[in-house]
Amino acid sequence: MFQDRLQALLLPAVQNAFRELFGQAPDAVAFQSTRPEFEGDITINVFPFLKLSGKGPEQTATAVGGHLVQHAGIVERFNVVKGFLNIVIADAHWQAFLHEAAEHDLLQFPSTGQQVMVEYASPNTNKPLHLGHARNIFLGDSVGRILQAAGHDVVRAQIINDRGIHICKSMVAWRQFGNGETPESSGLKGDKLVGKYYVEFDKLHKQQVAELEAGGMAPEDAAKSTPILREAQEMLRQWEEGDAEVRALWARMNGWVYDGFNATYARMGVGFDKVYYESETYLLGKQDVLDGVAKGVFFKKPDGSIWVDNTAEGLDEKVLMRGDGTSLYMTQDIGTAIRRFEEFPAMQRMIYTVGNEQDYHFKVLFLILKKLGYAWADGLYHLSYGMVDLPSGKMKSREGTVVDADELMEEVVQEARKMGEELSKLDDFSEAEKDVLYEMVGMAALKYFLLKVDPKKRMLFDPKASIDLQGHTGPFIQYTYARIKSLLRKAQVAGDGPSWSGGTPEQPTVDNHQLLPEERAVIKLLHQFPAVLNDAALKLDPAALANHTYEVVKAYNSFYQSVPVLKEEDAAKRAFRLELSATVAHMVKKAMWCLGIEVPERM
RNA sequence: GAUCCCGUAGCUCAGCUGGAUAGAGCACCUGCCUUCUAAGCUGGUGGUCGUUGGUUCGAAUCCAACCGGGAUCGCCA
Structure with a gap:
């Protein structure tokens, strides 16, 4: 279609x-x-x-x-x-197409009636979001927007890993060293504060490991036996028992983290329709697994553990429940998927935006759900993205080379500000207007940088290149948009407006305006836009859309450079070129919206 | 060891459902602001598409092997 x-x-x-x-x-x-x-x-x-x-x-x-x-x-x-x-x-065909594109949003497809859940961002609550999360979040957000543009009903979901040993580590350390420190008392963002105690935990743990080793314990035993770790494990046990004091501390510290995350999400410009908490889902799936045993899909080993045999499908046997009946990550994921499809009965697809280190996990999960006989299992998809590397190599939290998401955003926005001040085209802007603009430009640089690369590929994040505002970048596209808007404002002052009228692609009217090569090049690229969007939606690939948008803008800049618009004396040609410009602007704006990137009226 | 992903210009990436002389950006060299925003445009330098074989009229693209990089293979998440 x-x-x-x-x-x-x-x-x-x-x-x-x-x-x-x-x-x-x-x-x-x-x-x-x-x-x-x-x-x-x-x-x-x-x-x-x-x-x-x-x-x-x-x-x-x-x-x-x-x-x-x-x-x-x-x-x-x-x-x-x-x-x-x-x-x-024939020129008439291109002209008719342009006219149609000028009047309709060709990048908004009619409703398909299909409901799709896109899950993205699945943070742990023990530390702040970093660059890897940023790629995940921008990718998931953009895929959601692209699917919306393609006519689907999108449900954005987030799953927060709010329970487990990781948060207990922060809690133990805070209780021991925190002296009641809060985000208010310290001025620290909540997620940063909790992350700080996670680091504190790690420091003490390492110290205790060294002490144990000095006392003659084997390294692998020492790593599992430190007093501080024991304490965290005990706390996790108490949490599971519902110990009121532990639960209260847990709720309090997670609350700080959510405030922090929400501030980060707000700056990123992303939101969620559904937020799932692992503390509410981690027990799900047990019954489903037991049902699977009854159906003969899974089998029980002598020690009581439950397994699935995927060797016929070229995979291995995989454990689904421990011998003592406690659940595992896989158990939980099985249960969660089933509950979600119960919660959204009309839903046909669910997309998990998760890094490619979990390829195997999702392969197994989907296969299991299929074996359990769920028709919707075919609509499950793992949007697997590659890791983000730094010029110095892999990001390692232990080595402190992790790029913090908040700091990253601040940096790109500062760079946009620096550049903006240098160019000083905006002397009549108020400080507040400048703030809005620099935020827009900096975020565009960052998002475009992360989205222009094929999601499934591992990518290198070069901080210097990411704040680049020239060439194949988000700000370059914004700049072209702003230039067009300037043109259109001036045209309106001059009393010009799109006045050209044509036919439809099926019945093109005869038009004696012979297209210039520059005009034709732009129109041809605009013509491909809907097909590119369709392709991006099918492949869940924002990069395809990002790259085509760049092509369009590049062709337009070339046109803008060599062909007069407002200065064209022939009124029909002037109107046509204005319409061409306006159409580039609105299609580019929509495409950038699909990437989660805003475009400014001036810059 | 097994399975999966990746290897294209100095760097970062497009192109991959097989098609013409493999494209961008950055970097480097060059020209263009008394003219619609120079965050722009123009020209140039730069490639054994990891290697070898196969399929084909035709391979960066498909297949196999090998080399190099990464990931996964836990009753962790």
Whole structure:
């Protein structure tokens, strides 16, 4: 439905040509963009059809091209180079498309009625969010927006790992060294404060390990036997028993963390429709696992532990419940998935945005749910993204090389400010207006930097490059947008407005305005936009959209540089170029919205 | 050891459902602001697409092996 519109128009015409010329039509035709060194808009490679035509490549291409010019209104002319049929599409078609794109939001597809949950951000509550979370969150947020633009009903979900040994470690350390310190008393952001005590825990633990080792204990035993760790484990036990004091401390410290996370999310510009807490879900799944045993899907070992055998599927046996009946991560994930589909009965898909180190876990999880017979299991998807490396190598929390998300955002915004002050184009802006703008520009730099790379690939985060505002960056795109808006403001002052009227792609009106190469290049890229969005939605790949947006903007800048708009004396041409500019602006704005990036009216 | 992912210009990345002479950005060299925002535009330098074989009219793209990097393989999460 949202395949390339031009191809949709051309395909029947091409098939018809083959049928009439050679008596048989191909089922599909692989169209490609014409390479810039040849004349044409779209190209068909006829090599695959030589058997069908029974003629040589040049003859086949020429015959088909001739037929298209005769019978397909939108084909203006053609040329043949080797087996390549280069087709020139009539200006009227491009103009009609532009007119349609100007009047409609072609990057908003009609509702599919399909409900999709996108889960992203699954932080532990013992430490602040870092660069890795940032990639995860921006990716999940963008995928949610892209799916919305593609017409789906999106539910954004977050799962917070609020219980477990990790938070107990922070709690123990705080109780021991905290002296009642709070975010208010210390001025520290809540998540930072709790993270500080996690570090304190680790320091003391290491010290105690060293002491134990000095006392002759084997290193691996020592690491499991420190008094402070024992204390944390005891606290976890008390938590599970529902000890009032422990629960109160736990709730209090997690509360601090949520305030901190929420501040970070707010600056990131992301939000959630549903927040799940592990403390409320960690017991789920036990009954489901037992039911699975009853159904014969799982099996029990002599020690009482429950397993699934995935060897037939090329995987291993996997334990689902401990011998003592306590649950595991997998148990919990099974239960949580089932409950979510009960909670949202209309939901057809659920996307987990989680790093690729958990590829195996999700493979097994999905397989298990399928074996349990849930029809929706086919709608489960692990959006697996690659790790973020630093120029110095891997991020290691132990080595303190983790890039804090808050600090990172502050840094890019400061850089945007520095650049903005240097250029000093905004002398009439108030301080508050400047703050808003620099925030927008800095965040664009960061988000675009993280989103322009194929999500599944491991990526390198170069801090210097991430604050770059030139070239293939978010601010470059924002800048183009702002320039267009400036143009449009001036045009309105001058009393100009889009006044051009055309037809539809199916019935293009005749227009005597001959497109300039620069205009045509921009329109062609705009024309591909909906197909690119569709592709990005199918592949859950914001990078595809990010890269195409850049292509559009680059082509527009080239046009802007060499073709007058407001200075064009011919009113019809001026109106047409304004409409072209306005359309670039609104499509780019929508595409950037899909990436979670805002665009400024001025910069 | 097994399984999975990745290897494209000095650096960071596109391109990968097979198609024409492999593209961007950064960096480096070059030109363009009395003209619609120079956070811009123009030109140039820069490649055995990890290696070898295979499939094909045609391979960066598909297949195999190998080399290099990473991840996972816990009754952890």
